[in-house]
Amino acid sequence: MNTLTQAKRIHFVQAALPRWYRRRRRDLPWRGRRDPYVVWVAEIMLQQTRAATAGPYFERFCRRFPDIAALARAPLDSVLKAWEGLGYYGRARNLHRAARRVVGEFGGRLPGTAQQLLKLPGIGRYTAGAVASIAFGADEPVLDGNVSRVLCRLFAVGTELKAAATQKRLWSLARRMIPPGEAGAFNQALMDLGATVCLPRSPQCPACPLKKICLAHARNRQQELPRRSPPRRLPHQTIVAGVIRKAGRVLIGRRPEEGLLGGLWEFPGGKVEKGETLTAALRREVREEVGIRVRVAGPLMTLRHAYSHFRITLHVFECRRLAGRAMALGCAAVRWVRPPELGRYAFPAANRKIIAALRRQAGAAKPRLRGRARAQRPAK
Ligand code: SF4
Structure with a gap:
């Protein structure tokens, strides 16, 4: 398996990962919901927060602001209060600002393409890909910390993770891996694999559905990949x-x-x-x-x-x-x-x-x- 071409590795992942996901997917409060607003709120919360922490906040937030119109109508103070404790408050401010733009410019309906989503405050490439694929079924890739780690290990990407060239390569791999028409479930499967099996310090390779084609596993390089820049001392x-x-x-x-x-x-x-x-x-x-x-x-x-x-x-x-x-x-x-x-x-x-x-x-x-x-x- 060490000598497989990249195309064959990708083909293996496209077949094995969805099978694993159907059996092992995490039961999360936003799972199975296609309402674009709900997917959007969940993805914004998940930008810097672990799923287990975000879960109760997500449920409270969606009860308090059940749709885009309700969020747009709310004063910023009450949005920040609902976000209190989650940190990175710029996310809440941007969510609120974007809801007002969606009501003003799109008649209250979240736009369905990654290009349009990217124009809204607080939506970067990852969130645009996640919302477009999960809520609208678009064949768009995602690349967050979990997905980056899985890809770096699967394909033995040894260059520094944050380098522009590495990011470009990972985005291109993430796009090539999508089985046509299946991006939503496939992206979530990659995220789940990174969050539950391909863990940063102790990857559970024996339980991994991709171990047969994983180059880091074959070469025993899991601990050194992805390659991170040295930690900065915080002022x-x-x-x-x-x-x-x-x-x-x-x-x-x-x-x-x-x-x-x-x-x-x-x-x-x-x-x-x-x-x-x-x-x-x-x-x-x-x-x-x-x-x-x-x-x-x-x-x-x-x-x-x-x-x-x-x-x-x-x-x-x-x-x-x-x-x-x-x-x-x-x-x-x-x-x-x-x-x-x-x-x-x-x-x-x-x-x-x-x-x-x-x-x-x-x-x-x-x-x-x-x-x-x-x-x-x-x-x-
Ligand atoms: S085999 Fe191990 S290192 Fe490779 S993707 Fe699976 S968990 Fe990660």
Whole structure:
């Protein structure tokens, strides 16, 4: 089998993979549904999220926004709230923007070709291929992390995965492999094989339906393929944030829609400049962002968080407003809210940890208050 031509290998995959898929396909909430909207939402969620994590979000999202018109009508805030916890919020913003374009330009029906889909915000080559093939039956290939890994191993592609030439070769292989008229099921079969059998660290070759023609398996090169670029060291930022209190409420600001975590709410704060102390940085950031002067009362917590391109250490302080009226200077909106109402807003992960700490703090304070009230009650 080591000497087979590429055409024969492809022919083998076209016959063996669909057989395996019929018996072993994953039972996922979006499987078997051809509604283009549903396929689109699922594929956007799967861009940077594992299927097991995306599943419950997908079901909640489709209940909340059952079709494109409902998504287009919804305010961005409620879309971000439904996405809260999935991360990579640009996906939700683009999905929302694209739904509005589909309603405005295509009468509420998602276009059916990969070329048209590619013109919508947030739809790249992979998503266009997945939606066109699964929802519309078009013979379009897909190439995500799972499919890339399978192809690199099957055909012993040893060049660096991210290199343009490698990507071109993989896309061409993915296209040539499609059995005509079967792209939807075939693409999903390739994804499932990558997700359940051809695993990154421990490929399950004995259980693989393609082991007879797999070059990496024959040459014992599974561990070295695909060839990845050396990992980059993520830059680190020190950030400060303030829980600013006034008359039982806390101040939150909404990030501008464009950019990282756009449209999400957060506690005011920002980056510590070189040579600045944490508290001086917080006072400056609060003044620049929401226009008020604060007294930094004391530390609340310190937490670490990693984003895709950098890591942060976030120092959170309790603050009191000294002067000024909160205004959206460096953010899109500001609001004073009672702590129990914070759950109505969409916050990034690091800020949700602050909210959890505030809830714990409030929970710990209640029994003390109740105890004190009892102690103060006059004896009968
Ligand atoms: S034989 Fe092993 S390396 Fe080759 S495709 Fe199957 S699981 Fe992956």
